[in-house]
Amino acid sequence: MALTIYDISKKAGVSIATVSRVLNGSDNVRPSTRKKVMDVIEKYDYTPNAFARGMGLHSIHTIGILCADSSDLFLAKAVYYLEQELQANGYESILCCTGYNLDAKKNYVNLILSKKVDGLILVGSNFIGTTEEENQYIKDGSKQVPIMLLNASFDYPNVYSITCDDSSTMFAATSAMLNAGISDILYLYDSRSYSGRKKLGGFMAAMESYHIADFEKLIYFYEGNNQDLSEVENFVEKIAKSGKTFHGVITSDDSLAIGCIKYAQKHNIRIPDELSVIGYNDSMLTGCCTPELTSIDNKLETQTHQLVQTLLGVLSGNEMPKKSIFSGKLIERGTTRF
């Protein structure tokens, strides 16, 4: 059996209250006593039981992170930044990978709340604002703890949203391509998420403002695995074979853009002379191909930083902005020439 606070108190010749005070850094304890206790703690390598601690404290400086798929390049990075930032601020985090199934997600919310976390961060929550079910568990959850949305937005008490202005960034990127004289643009997206909708909206708005006819016919939803680049390539191949022609491609994620580049290279379509490509997320994939991929940096690190700061503010009882919106930026590389 592991040591308890009683064992320590006995060995140190003080009461458990004193040990607890030492443990929690209370200032009302004489330096000599503190040392005496610390020595025993270190000697026996004692660690307080977290459950008992949680019972007493009602909170234990822990934030729950819910993430659909931590193996996705973008989400993995988001999770990593979040964990680092939370740790740096003295918070622990517990991560659950929910997958994309809605029921599973709901269960996870309950599960993680039963751990009495101080807050909940949702990363890559696809259906926010789309389905009533998803909205519902956010509403329910927010009654217990503040909920932080990364890359998503939802208007509700105790729910805070951190986003990039995907819409205008995508508008700008599309406009840049249009300005370069390319108007037959294939738009490929892989997610109907909040940010996915924003991106698509920005694209459409740009196309409309340039009075491009029938551009909707070149908008495609890719439902496959975006980590399987051959599958993406085949998807593009099929589009091309169906008779659609395009001299530009804009995608909601770098992986899709890479798939297009693979398609182009296979058919000796020169990039960017014959085909311009813009990805999204500015991931490490941008550096994988030749020429390197033009992409959109949505300031993930800045976003995660702001998210944690906002959360900490809320937990300290401060009034914090309900929405923080950052500006994305087109990073021009070799797959475009604007």
Next chain:
Amino acid sequence: MALTIYDISKKAGVSIATVSRVLNGSDNVRPSTRKKVMDVIEKYDYTPNAFARGMGLHSIHTIGILCADSSDLFLAKAVYYLEQELQANGYESILCCTGYNLDAKKNYVNLILSKKVDGLILVGSNFIGTTEEENQYIKDGSKQVPIMLLNASFDYPNVYSITCDDSSTMFAATSAMLNAGISDILYLYDSRSYSGRKKLGGFMAAMESYHIADFEKLIYFYEGNNQDLSEVENFVEKIAKSGKTFHGVITSDDSLAIGCIKYAQKHNIRIPDELSVIGYNDSMLTGCCTPELTSIDNKLETQTHQLVQTLLGVLSGNEMPKKSIFSGKLIERGTTRF
């Protein structure tokens, strides 16, 4: 204040023991009673407090996962598989990203053990078997719970290792390249981990068995960020500029291989005619470049599956293999022609 088991028992007109039994699926409760209680639980959306639960139970079906950097392509995938597999078996997991700092890691081990996890999984633990400090915290930890090592190996009671035979796989891959008549091979590695040493060992053994002279001069340790492909490219460029020539490259990770390919493309070195490249991990990066990257599949999914099964076996009190070793496989693609 959230509802407690008392509230539920009162509303259902039973004792807390009965509510607890319903909650824990005990069979000694009349179906009608069970339903009565369940109805109340659902009506009020009651979730038992996990801390209190943990106190009573002394274990709560949770496994701790320690991972250096969850944004690394390989580690992220490992973590994802592990979480999925654990979930499928009714275990929850808590993940901590430790970074590569040794002190931090040690703290995390304590922290996670204080949560009274049933087991500990170490992913990407670089220094196992190298530094006495790292060994020590594994030894200490293993006294409390079984420790599972993914892609690493350490001989100690209550420590279980799941690995791929990186050494012989690398031996085979190197031999394949040598057989193809390429003997000036650049070996690039980015980690001094257990598996990193194995890989290097396999490479060296193959070079020696083919009596290649001075091959050590083409072995390089890359200390930079392996997610920054330009940095890798520059690293290779420097090697080339220093006068070293090579017609083959073998790396410990796909990202390094991609960096080499970028270097080659920049200098119009034809792949695979003038330069053959083999990566490691068979990640999604293999599909990013043209031609696609030949790589080594180290059966990550199989490994994680075996790891979880072994862990569950141990927790059930069964005798389980202390080491499980799988065979890697060279996946030939366009960057080699053997």
Next chain:
DNA sequence: TTGATGAATGTAAGCGTTTACATTACTTAT
């Protein structure tokens, strides 16, 4: 009808902390 038996349910102790409140030990001013 009664007693024995076993199933269903209840009671209360215990898990390892935190912390309000009570007590004791020290200072300092007189």
Next chain:
DNA sequence: ATAAGTAATGTAAACGCTTACATTCATCAA
């Protein structure tokens, strides 16, 4: 030297569960 005031420490209740053990209830054989 003593009283008042403050700092340090101790005592014990509370946190919300699980579960051993006690009790009650239902069933069935005699």
